[in-house]
Amino acid sequence: MNVNSAGLTVPFAIMCIVDLFGVFPIVVLPGPIIKCGWSGIPLAVCVFVVQVYTAVLLGKCWIIAEQIDPDIVNKNRYPYAALAELVFGHHVKRLVSVMLDVTVFGASIPNLIIAAYNLHVLGTKASDGNTDISLCIWLVIIGLVLCPPLWLGSPKDMKWLASISVFTVSSVCVLTWIAMLNTESEMYVPVPDPTWDAVALAYGILAFQFDVHPLVLTVQMDMVNKQKLPTVVVSAFFITCTLFVVTTVIGYMQFGGKLSSNLLDELPESRVLNADIMLVTLQICMSTVVSTTALFQNIEHYFNLSREFSWKRCALRSSVMMAAVLIGEAVPRFDLVMGLVGTLLTGPLMFILPPILYARIRSLSRSKATSSPRAGVCCYRTFPGHAKSSSTATEVRHLILPTLLVLAGVLATVLATLSAVREAIVYASFTPSCLMQMLGSDEKKLK
Template structure:
């Protein structure tokens, strides 16, 4: 594939490749790493190969998305004037809707996970349930959500990445300690094809951050180097994901919970681990939800500068997340559903299609690009995997789902814990 013309893209103020890598790891990891041992239990030991496969496919898709945006800037100069706030208008309404649903769902997952971690950290002196912690967690996000684009809060990305990396290393250490103490599990059975399919959705969710990549790339000083950040970011994710999934499944087997933190023995060590993941959840939601704000505010013609309209709109969207979290406070089910449906579309199906379409479009006076047979085969496998696997995972999740059965605002569920 010809890369001629990428040097035409103007560079300016923005963050570095390392910061972009921090955004990728900080945004993608966290809730995903906690649910991967459960996903591995659903797929058996082949789940580790599935994690590596999904990482490779999602990384290639992320590269496609990054190069697609560079092509758009090369062909349409209006998109390279400064740090434009909205790199989604050329994609279409359908993609914007799917992206927004994905990120609202992912934000809800982290709100629920934050509430569960808050209970674990404060249960000895604050006697609140997870359902009662959810509105408190949402309230904490209020003021930070009034900020602008990722460039306005780049330190948050470093905090999200550091808390994930440190928390993950401590988590792996704790699992090894429990493995040494209690020995490996003896129960590694798989429940069936539905369990295997749902596991695919969970793993997809763990790599579902591609829809925010254009925002991160758009705030870089040198946008052409974003593919480097994608490579570094996914290498980091694999180094975190595989040990956690393998050791977690090896230690707890089929009994591993949707969040592996709930399998670990209580004590000072697990409190420290919970604290790091709690910090991660609080920071990553700001990163995840920001592209939704930028997209919808452009549609509603809300000014770019800080203003009361932005505050009102973002507060209203936060209230929607609160309602969803209180209605479906099950961490595992939302992860499976979002991963198998919208994440599969955004992270696997659409990016290669966009890239092929842009490379084949030679209608203007643009540098000529072509896609080799090899790349067609690779992209075809990725798209087919996302399409078929996504349908199977979504069906497996919905067939076992009982909506409203655990809603917090129903009196008999007011003390529920997330599953």
């Protein structure tokens, strides 16, 4: 039994993952899914099922890894990479570390862009257009404000933050539903037939938004009972997916295919909407703090920084956040970042690596059990109800689904990434970023 009495209980672990998902499934996801036509909901269900299945596989891998090599618990600051090192060696560990760090870092950029955009809109409304603080300036302000909370340690140090964030997500749901139901749409736009570009973009956003894999092992390391991870993952997905489905159904009934990538843009101005936007911004900021812990812990391990609070931690985490702000200034649209990161990096982390790690670590476990004098006792029991099977046919069946997932993951990653890159090139040509706008204004002044 893996017990950490000072760690996360099941409810708090669920809150951490629900906080990671945040409000994007409510305000960003319904529009792209509806634009997929009849294929939208089946696509979402497929991605949800795969995400849950592979996240649970990762948790099982870690429990087996502790039985194979008990010293692996000392590598809990970078658990995903530690699994890769145990199974495939140091070179794969470095590759996985880079993929995880880039994924988490890339995920923080659209968070910052949306939060800055919301504050820009609210500031303009509050001053009746007299004060117009640009999105570019808000990006810098948000980055600076987020630095102190980022100096906290791991998810177990952020229980209060996760609790507030989940309450905020619930409040956003209620306010969004009220605002949508109170909106009288002037013209209902029929839902379009599915197109490859719409499906590819929706897949990228789905994979990006529900990619729990960079954080799930970090949460498991902090749990009181690591074997409860499947309960945590399934519960968190059920909660968030229920909120997403309800919002999507209301959006479909009220607006049809009219919804954009930011649902709030389609709602008329009201006090409810303003409060909703403010809470969305607050939750995005809190979610960014929790979701980036895996990145920071990995970097801190690389530089041999102490686990204890220090000025070096503050300097490193603040520097990374300001680098994200700088990139955010150069990005034209947040949904393009979601789609590109979701297709290029999330696919391997979600589809490909977990099944491969699980199949390989089961093989290592069987070898260890066979060579052990206690082979009859040392079966690779991972979670309750998961017992060793000596049947070759059973082992083959265990490998069929992981193999299919790997093949599907490779195909989906390649095709969706090509589409996302093309979309980014097309839209970037007429959607100027903050940096482009500033350069353009400087050129006008010179003239």
